[in-house]
Amino acid sequence: MALLPFLFCLFAGGCAYTASLQNSTLHQLMEKLLKNYNKGVRPVKNWTQPTTIYIDFILHAVLEVDGQNQKLRTNIWYQQIWMDEFLIWNPASFNGINEISLPVETIWIPDILIQEFIDVGRSPYMPYVYVNSSGHIKNYKPIQVVSACRLEIYAFPFDKQNCTFTFCSWLHTVNDINLKLWRSHEEIENNTSAFLNDGEWELLSVPSKYEKLYNEGREYAQIQFNVVIRRRPLLYVISLLLPSIFLMLVDVTSYFLPPNSSGRITFKSSILLGYTVFRMNLRDDLPATAVTTPLIGQRSGNQTESPRPGLLQLSDYLMTNYSKGVRPVRDWRKTTTVAIDVMVYAILDVDEKNQVLTTYIWYRQIWTDEFLMWNPKNFDDIKQISIPTANIWVPDILINEFVDVGKSPDIPYVYVDYEGRVKNYKPIQVVTACSLDIYNFPFDVQNCTFTFTSWLHNIQDINISLWRSAELVKYDRSVFMNQGEWELLYVDTQFNEFNLERGLSAGYAEMRFFLVIRRRPLFYAVSLLLPSIFLMVMDIIGFYLPPDSGERVSFKITLLLGYSVFLIIVSDTLPATAIGTPLIGVYFVVCMALLVISLTETILIVQLVHKQDLRSHAPEWVKSLILDKATVLLCLRNKTQFRSMRQHSETSDNARDRKDSMVQLNHFACENGTDCEKPLSSSLPQADTHLTVDNILHEISAIRQFLEKRDEYRDIAKEWLQIGYVLDVLLFRVYLVAVLAYAISLGTLWSIWQYS
Numbered sequence: 140m141a142l143l144p145f146l147f148c149l150f151a152g153g154c155a156y157t158a159s160l161q162n163s164t165l166h167q168l169m170e171k172l173l174k175n176y177n178k179g180v181r182p183v184k185n186w187t188q189p190t191t192i193y194i195d196f197i198l199h200a201v202l203e204v205d206g207q208n209q210k211l212r213t214n215i216w217y218q219q220i221w222m223d224e225f226l227i228w229n230p231a232s233f234n235g236i237n238e239i240s241l242p243v244e245t246i247w248i249p250d251i252l253i254q255e256f257i258d259v260g261r262s263p264y265m266p267y268v269y270v271n272s273s274g275h276i277k278n279y280k281p282i283q284v285v286s287a288c289r290l291e292i293y294a295f296p297f298d299k300q301n302c303t304f305t306f307c308s309w310l311h312t313v314n315d316i317n318l319k320l321w322r323s324h325e326e327i328e329n330n331t332s333a334f335l336n337d338g339e340w341e342l343l344s345v346p347s348k349y350e351k352l353y354n355e356g357r358e359y360a361q362i363q364f365n366v367v368i369r370r371r372p373l374l375y376v377i378s379l380l381l382p383s384i385f386l387m388l389v390d391v392t393s394y395f396l397p398p399n400s401s402g403r404i405t406f407k408s409s410i411l412l413g414y415t416v417f418r419m420n421l422r423d424d425l426p427a428t429a430v431t432t433p434l435i436g437q438r439s440g441n442q443t444e445s446p447r448p449g450l451l452q453l454s455d456y457l458m459t460n461y462s463k464g465v466r467p468v469r470d471w472r473k474t475t476t477v478a479i480d481v482m483v484y485a486i487l488d489v490d491e492k493n494q495v496l497t498t499y500i501w502y503r504q505i506w507t508d509e510f511l512m513w514n515p516k517n518f519d520d521i522k523q524i525s526i527p528t529a530n531i532w533v534p535d536i537l538i539n540e541f542v543d544v545g546k547s548p549d550i551p552y553v554y555v556d557y558e559g560r561v562k563n564y565k566p567i568q569v570v571t572a573c574s575l576d577i578y579n580f581p582f583d584v585q586n587c588t589f590t591f592t593s594w595l596h597n598i599q600d601i602n603i604s605l606w607r608s609a610e611l612v613k614y615d616r617s618v619f620m621n622q623g624e625w626e627l628l629y630v631d632t633q634f635n636e637f638n639l640e641r642g643l644s645a646g647y648a649e650m651r652f653f654l655v656i657r658r659r660p661l662f663y664a665v666s667l668l669l670p671s672i673f674l675m676v677m678d679i680i681g682f683y684l685p686p687d688s689g690e691r692v693s694f695k696i697t698l699l700l701g702y703s704v705f706l707i708i709v710s711d712t713l714p715a716t717a718i719g720t721p722l723i724g725v726y727f728v729v730c731m732a733l734l735v736i737s738l739t740e741t742i743l744i745v746q747l748v749h750k751q752d753l754r755s756h757a758p759e760w761v762k763s764l765i766l767d768k769a770t771v772l773l774c775l776r777n778k779t780q781f782r783s784m785r786q787h788s789e790t791s792d793n794a795r796d797r798k799d800s801m802v803q804l805n806h807f808a809c810e811n812g813t814d815c816e817k818p819l820s821s822s823l824p825q826a827d828t829h830l831t832v833d834n835i836l837h838e839i840s841a842i843r844q845f846l847e848k849r850d851e852y853r854d855i856a857k858e859w860l861q862i863g864y865v866l867d868v869l870l871f872r873v874y875l876v877a878v879l880a881y882a883i884s885l886g887t888l889w890s891i892w893q894y895s
Contacts, residue, residue: 259546449519491714
């Protein structure tokens with residue numbers, strides 16, 4: 140038992156010693172590998188041999204599908220494996236260590252990017268890579284990718300999307316960097332084990348293919364992954380289709396209500412209001428190098444000096460005594476001409492309120508560096524080399540309209556050929572100020588300017604020119620993602636020379652690119668204009684309801700309420716600036732005013748024709764103006780009908796008066812004359828007979844007065860009702876002419892703007 144503590148201490152000390160030895164060996168190995176390592180040079184000893192990058196792609200999740208902006212946000216597991224011939228060692232010489240992790244920033248990393256990339260996602264930073272003794276580097280990392288995708292949403296919510304991820308070297312040709320798949324095509328296509336399959340989207344397959352891209356006589360390798368996903372429609376069927384179907388069924392059942400029922404119109408107008416609110420609520424748902432020494436490798440236990448690779452020799456030759464802070468010309472009087480080129484890839488955002496445009500462009504710079512020239516015969520016939528951008532002089536060309544730093548990928552290398560031509564290619568997310576005119580929304584055309592100029596150097600030091608011709612730049616839409624909200628019309632160019640201060644002989648050179656884009660109005664026409672037009676048409680149809688019907692006022696109030704809700708919902712959709720609003724906003728306000736005017740007219744007409752029997756006869760000038768002149772002007776047939784009705788009423792009154800006079804005369808004749816026959820069977824006394832006859836005559840006279848009064852009230856009511864009908868037709872036609880004139884004017888303007 141006494142030996143146990145001793146054995147334990149011995150064992151623990153041995154373990155600590157072994158760990159310390161292992162740790163020391165790791166440090167020795169790292170120092171050996173990174174000593175004199177040049178991370179700015181492609182890690183091959185024979186420059187004619189390409190570096191092969193094996194890549195693997197596993198889709199982990201679909202985070203967002205933005206149909207309006209044609210963007211896809213995904214999370215992928217990405218793997219890169221390549222061979223670094225300068226990171227090879229003999230495990231026997233380093234305590235059997237076969238693998239080591241090294242910091243990413245200390246070694247050469249290939250510039251493999253995704254061509255469809257448009258924004259930087261929130262990805263974790265992976266600072267290390269694995270390197271084994273044979274020089275194979277494994278770079279594993281998860282990436283959140285925001286990429287452009289041609290999304291087709293016509294079949295929503297039963298749509299299937301096919302989005303492309305194209306991996307390629309942004310700078311190096313296939314002679315320098317080649318690409319291969321780490322796994323077979325079949326394994327990649329059918330592997331959905333890591334995909335989070337409980338979300339809105341279902342992963343169907345990931346087919347892949349290798350191809351070579353030819354651009355300006357140069358050949359680039361690329362591997363394309365096609366992510367095929369399908370939307371699960373159940374949520375949208377329940378939340379979109381079923382409520383719409385239920386409302387339509389309720390509308391169909393309303394036809395079983397009696398046609399003369401006053402509740403039928405109220406019922407249908409309520410359904411229309413409910414469907415308008417339902418439609419508007421669903422709008423958001425619908426769709427860098429140092430001087431090195433030769434590497435010393437150990438093979439079969441013997442140390443042999445390997446020949447120095449040509450790329451390292453050339454890199455050392457170029458970087459020796461190179462000063463990146465000095466403009467690269469041997470004669471300081473010579474101007475450095477920088478040729479630039481711009482290709483628009485995507486329109487990411489147009490912020491009308493802040494007057495900011497966010498775009499994604501492919502930008503290219505070419506200039507001559509007189510200190511980076513060599514004779515290929517002296518360096519194993521190497522005619523071009525990729526070197527870190529941070530090690531050489533780069534022109535200070537910026538965009539004048541720049542207002543914010545975009546999320547652009549870092550391109551660490553540039554190409555240099557033996558004649559000193561430097562080619563700097565990089566994608567840039569540009570956030571620029573732009574004077575946006577939204578008066579014609581959604582039929583607006585915007586013209587935004589990108590002004591490239593040297594911020595410090597005048598034209599005697601740095602001049603700017605176009606790499607391609609102006610015609611090629613103007614109509615080049617080969618890489619533009621053309622399925623979004625904005626359509627690229629053309630890109631004009633213009634060279635200018637300007638002076639900041641008067642009296643200076645040397646000005647500054649600038650190259651302007653005028654980006655002309657046009658908004659596609661279909662989405663806004665469907666979601667904004669059509670609902671407004673439908674409500675205005677229903678308001679016009681409401682004039683055909685009888686003026687004396689109480690349903691007319693409630694119907695128009697329902698329309699006004701529905702339009703108010705519609706304006707509240709679409710207010711966030713309309714762009715706005717500090718100096719004005721779009722014409723469509725004025726259109727909505729005028730439509731709202733027309734609905735208020737229509738409701739006011741209806742209230743006046745209803746008040747005019749309501750309880751007409753409590754009014755006096757209409758003034759003669761009113762009847763002459765409305766019933767005579769207005770009916771002729773409006774070509775109404777009710778005028779003659781009303782006159783015949785009034786003449787018939789007067790004739791009936793005269794006939795009744797004459798008949799009553801004859802009855803009274805006959806009564807007095809019988810009372811005083813001898814020719815009246817008395818009933819033989821009359822048993823009533825003479826006095827009672829006279830009293831009864833007087834009562835009967837009194838009742839008949841009262842009835843006659845009541846009928847006369849009722850006929851008079853009816854005539855008054857008919858007069859005011861006829862006046863109300865004529866006024867209603869007059870105001871309706873004036874209202875209809877105003878609405879049609881306004882609609883034709885706006886339609887003509889929008890048509891001109893759309894096709895101008």
